[in-house]
Amino acid sequence: MAVARNRSLRPGPVAGRHLDDGHGLWRYADRIAVRCHRCAAPGWVVRGSRTAGFRCLSCSLVLEEGNACGCGCCGAGTWVGPVRYSGRRPCGYCGHQWLHAQAHRAVGSPPLQALPVACAQCGRSSDVSVSVQPVRDAESNDPYFGMPLLLVERTRAGLLWAYNQAHLQALHDYAGAMLRERAGVTNGSMFSRLPHWMKLARNRALLQKATARLIAKANAIR
Numbered sequence: 001m002a003v004a005r006n007r008s009l010r011p012g013p014v015a016g017r018h019l020d021d022g023h024g025l026w027r028y029a030d031r032i033a034v035r036c037h038r039c040a041a042p043g044w045v046v047r048g049s050r051t052a053g054f055r056c057l058s059c060s061l062v063l064e065e066g067n068a069c070g071c072g073c074c075g076a077g078t079w080v081g082p083v084r085y086s087g088r089r090p091c092g093y094c095g096h097q098w099l100h101a102q103a104h105r106a107v108g109s110p111p112l113q114a115l116p117v118a119c120a121q122c123g124r125s126s127d128v129s130v131s132v133q134p135v136r137d138a139e140s141n142d143p144y145f146g147m148p149l150l151l152v153e154r155t156r157a158g159l160l161w162a163y164n165q166a167h168l169q170a171l172h173d174y175a176g177a178m179l180r181e182r183a184g185v186t187n188g189s190m191f192s193r194l195p196h197w198m199k200l201a202r203n204r205a206l207l208q209k210a211t212a213r214l215i216a217k218a219n220a221i222r
C-alpha cells in the first residue's frame, strides 16, 4: 500500500507557515542579555565551548562558570540569582524537634549562614544553620548565573522574555504565522512550552509588536 507523505512537514521557510522542529530553549542560550546584578548595566552572558561567562563593561564584574564568585558566599557556586535557604535542628533550650528554617532571597542578596527560629514548644529562639539552593527560574533570570534578564516586557496579555535577537526573531515569526505545525516534536520543544497567551490568535499582533520592540532594544546593547 502506498503511503501518502505529508510533504507540508518538510523543514524550510514557507510564507505564513510556522514549523516547530522540536528545538529547545537551550538553542538560544549561547548569548543572553542581562542586567549586571551589581551595577544594573546591560551586558551579555556568553556561552563558550565549555563554560559560560559574563564581563560587565560598566563595573568590570567578571563571572566565570565553575569559579567561585569572589564574594565569599558561596554555597551556590557562581550563582548570584535568587536563592532558597533551608535547615533544621532541635531546639537549643528544650530539645523540641524540629526547628525548621526556610527563606528566599532575591538577586544579589548577602549570603546567610543561619536563621533565628522560635521554638513552638518553649518559645525561645535558636539559630538554625542553613544550606543554600539556587532558584532557577528562566522567566526572570539567566540559567548560568541568575542575573536578571534584560529583554523583558510585561504586556497586557502576559510576560514576554527572551535571551537574545535570535530568540526574539523566532517568537516574532511564530506570532506572524497563520498556520503552526509540528514535526515529530516532543513537549520539550521551546514552542510547545510557550505560555498559553502567546499561542492565542488574538495576541498575534501584540506579540509581534512586543518582540519587535525588544529586538530594537537588544540591538542597542554593546
Ligand SMILES: [Zn+2]
Binding pocket: 036, 037, 038, 039, 040, 041, 056, 057, 058, 059, 060, 061
Ligand atoms: Zn556591572
Ligand SMILES: [Zn+2]
Binding pocket: 091, 092, 093, 094, 095, 096, 119, 120, 121, 122, 123, 124
Ligand atoms: Zn524549645
